[in-house]
Amino acid sequence: MIYVNRMALAAMLAVATVATGGLGTASTTGAGIVRVSQEVRRIIGSLRLIDIPHRWRKQNWIGDRGQGSCVHAALVHLWHWQGRHEWAEWWAARHGNGETAEGLAAKLETAGVQFAETRSGDEAFLDWAIRTRRGAAVVVQSGSHMVNLVGLDHRHAHILDSNAPERVKAWPRDKFLRDWKQSGGWAVTPVGPPAAPDPWEVRAGGREEASTTDTPRRRDRL
Amino acid sequence: MRKLMLMMVVSVLAAGMAAWNAARVCRAYDEKILHLESAVAVTYAAALERQTVQERVIDLPEDGNQWHTILIVCPDWKSRPAERRAEAMFHSDPLLASLQHQTHWHLITTDQPEFCKFRPLVDATPCLIVERANGEVVYRESGPELGRNSHGLTRAIRREIERHCPDGRCLPLYPVPREDGNPSPDEIPAVLREDIAPEKKRTNPILLAAISVLGGMLGLAVKFRRAAGV
Numbered sequence: 001m002i003y004v005n006r007m008a009l010a011a012m013l014a015v016a017t018v019a020t021g022g023l024g025t026a027s028t029t030g031a032g033i034v035r036v037s038q039e040v041r042r043i044i045g046s047l048r049l050i051d052i053p054h055r056w057r058k059q060n061w062i063g064d065r066g067q068g069s070c071v072h073a074a075l076v077h078l079w080h081w082q083g084r085h086e087w088a089e090w091w092a093a094r095h096g097n098g099e100t101a102e103g104l105a106a107k108l109e110t111a112g113v114q115f116a117e118t119r120s121g122d123e124a125f126l127d128w129a130i131r132t133r134r135g136a137a138v139v140v141q142s143g144s145h146m147v148n149l150v151g152l153d154h155r156h157a158h159i160l161d162s163n164a165p166e167r168v169k170a171w172p173r174d175k176f177l178r179d180w181k182q183s184g185g186w187a188v189t190p191v192g193p194p195a196a197p198d199p200w201e202v203r204a205g206g207r208e209e210a211s212t213t214d215t216p217r218r219r220d221r222l
Numbered sequence: 223m224r225k226l227m228l229m230m231v232v233s234v235l236a237a238g239m240a241a242w243n244a245a246r247v248c249r250a251y252d253e254k255i256l257h258l259e260s261a262v263a264v265t266y267a268a269a270l271e272r273q274t275v276q277e278r279v280i281d282l283p284e285d286g287n288q289w290h291t292i293l294i295v296c297p298d299w300k301s302r303p304a305e306r307r308a309e310a311m312f313h314s315d316p317l318l319a320s321l322q323h324q325t326h327w328h329l330i331t332t333d334q335p336e337f338c339k340f341r342p343l344v345d346a347t348p349c350l351i352v353e354r355a356n357g358e359v360v361y362r363e364s365g366p367e368l369g370r371n372s373h374g375l376t377r378a379i380r381r382e383i384e385r386h387c388p389d390g391r392c393l394p395l396y397p398v399p400r401e402d403g404n405p406s407p408d409e410i411p412a413v414l415r416e417d418i419a420p421e422k423k424r425t426n427p428i429l430l431a432a433i434s435v436l437g438g439m440l441g442l443a444v445k446f447r448r449a450a451g452v
Contacts, residue, residue, distance in 0.1 A: 043357050053335035083328055083336070116282055125282075132286040191283065193326040196290040197357035198339045202386065202393075 043198045049158060050135035050150035050195075056080035056088075057165035063096025070146045071099035073162035074137035075190065077148050081135060082192035101186050114191045121185020123177065126152055129187070133194035139186040140179050149176075149187070287355045287395060287409045289325040294340055294349040294364075297331045307369035308348040315372035320413035321379075325352070352379060355409065356395045360386050376414075383414055390415060 058073050072095045079088035095107070101119050108115050118125040129136040130152045138149045150168055151158030157176035159169050171179075180187070293312070299305035309329065312322045330336050332347065343351060349364035361382045363375070386392065390410060 047356060053338075055335045083330075085334070128282050128284075132283065193328065195336065196292055196326065196328055196353060197355065199343055199351065199353055199357050199359045201343075201359045201362075 040200045043200055047197055048130050048133065048151060048153075050081055050130075050133065050148070050160075052077050052081050052135075052148075052150065052160065054166070056085070057160070058092065058162060059165055060162040061092075061096060063098075065097045067097040068145075069096040069098075070162050071104060071137065072096060074146045074148050075104075075188070077160060077162070077165075078135050078137060078190055079192070081195050082190060083195065084190075084192055101184075101188075104188065108190075115188055116191050117186065117188035119184065119186045121181040122187075125187055129189050133197075134189050134191070136187045136189040138180050139183045140176075141183065143183040143186075285326070289355060289360070289409065289411055290328060290351075290353050291321055291325040292328045292330060292340065292351040292353065294330050294332065294337060294344055294347060294351070296347050297333045299331065299348070302347075304366035304369060305348045308350070309369075311369045311372050311375075315376075317376045317413055318372055321352075321376075321411055324411040324413055350375075352382075354392065354395065358386070358393070380414055383410060 056077065058076050060073050061069050063069050072092060076088045076092045079085075079091065091111075099107075101117070105115075105117070116125070116129075126136060126138070126149060129149065136149045137146050139146050145161075145163075147162070148160040149157060150160045152173065155173055156170040157173050159171055159176070161169065291312075293309060295305040295309065296302060299309065312318045312327075328336070330340070332344075337344075340349075340351065343349070343359065343362055344364055346365045348366075348368050350362070350368055351359055352361040353359045361379045363378070368375070387410060392409065395409070
């Protein structure tokens with residue numbers, strides 16, 4: 001009889017515990033199915049593409065010694081991307097002509113600019129520069145030219161060339177890496193905050209909406 | 223005469239002793255100076271070496287998943303009290319200053335090309351947007367009231383983070399599969415993570431009291447029956 005009573009009491013308590021919503025502290029997220037819109041997919045798919053606005057793209061210019069200024073143009077692009085517009089303009093107004101790795105490092109150090117570089121063709125550096133959305137200036141064409149690496153995936157390297165800054169070109173990844181290493185493997189980037197990604201919001205009902213649907217942005221075909 | 227000779231010997235001995243002592247002190251000073259000079263040289267060399275290392279090698283920041291704090295203001299924001307106050311709040315309030323340092327900070331004016339992508343979200347300036355590394359907006363507030371109550375703002379941001387990332391767990395950074403297949407690491411800025419604890423489910427106190435009373439009554443009934451020998 002006692003056992004029956006105890007069991008009845010235990011059953012009552014169990015039912016009541018369930019009814020009150022449980023006494024435990026763990027709670028699940030309860031994440032249901034989230035519908036990801038095409039626009040959000042596009043934003044997330046292009047997170048690792050440095051999309052420098054056309055207004056900030058600079059045509060390569062001739063310095064006072066009659067040399068092209070591709071190294072400085074590539075750096076100016078990166079500073080604009082990292083939001084340092086005044087600094088980029090200041091640098092472009094005071095620097096020009098060809099540049100060596102040593103010369104540029106000395107100038108950057110004198111100016112107190114924090115930067116990162118590789119001169120040994122370290123691919124991990126390029127991966128880091130793209131992974132953190134900073135981009136890099138990379139040497140190509142047997143060391144005679146410098147361009148911006150604005151994207152790097154399994155198949156392609158996306159290149160912004162100051163000689164034709166209107167369009168970003170996709171090079172086969174292997175071809176680019178070979179060219180870069182044969183050119184000395186120099187890559188440099190300022191270590192500033194990368195640009196904020198395109199924003200999107202989660203709306204009621206788990207729908208995700210991009211904020212830019214009403215103003216389609218101009219994008220390069222890659 | 224003997225006395226005179228004795229005095230001379232004593233004075234010569236004293237002079238010798240004094241000279242020897244002076245030489246010893248000088249040698250000790252020389253050694254000390256030499257030691258100090260070498261110590262300074264070592265320190266200087268070490269400082270030079272450290273300086274070179276600091277200049278040439280830096281730890282590459284792995285901040286690809288860091289959140290972004292974006293304050294959008296007018297081009298002439300410095301002459302607008304509300305916008306100036308909103309900007310100053312991120313320097314004066316310790317929590318917001320920490321947020322600024324733990325996220326990528328952007329002060330964007332409405333005449334910059336970067337503003338285009340935020341335009342649909344901005345009703346008025348100043349406008350504060352906190353977004354994850356994949357662009358998901360976690361918090362948004364705009365208008366002249368923005369800089370009035372920094373503590374209220376911090377609380378509001380935390381509330382929104384709890385809504386977006388319950389128990390500190392956010393949606394995957396990449397809803398489309400990531401190329402490397404790795405899960406997204408912990409990404410909420412530490413300053414906003416401190417107060418986030420799993421929310422305890424509320425229990426109904428009336429129901430609990432009723433259960434206790436019922437249990438007690440049942441126990442008494444059992445005891446009564448046992449005492450009555452039924």
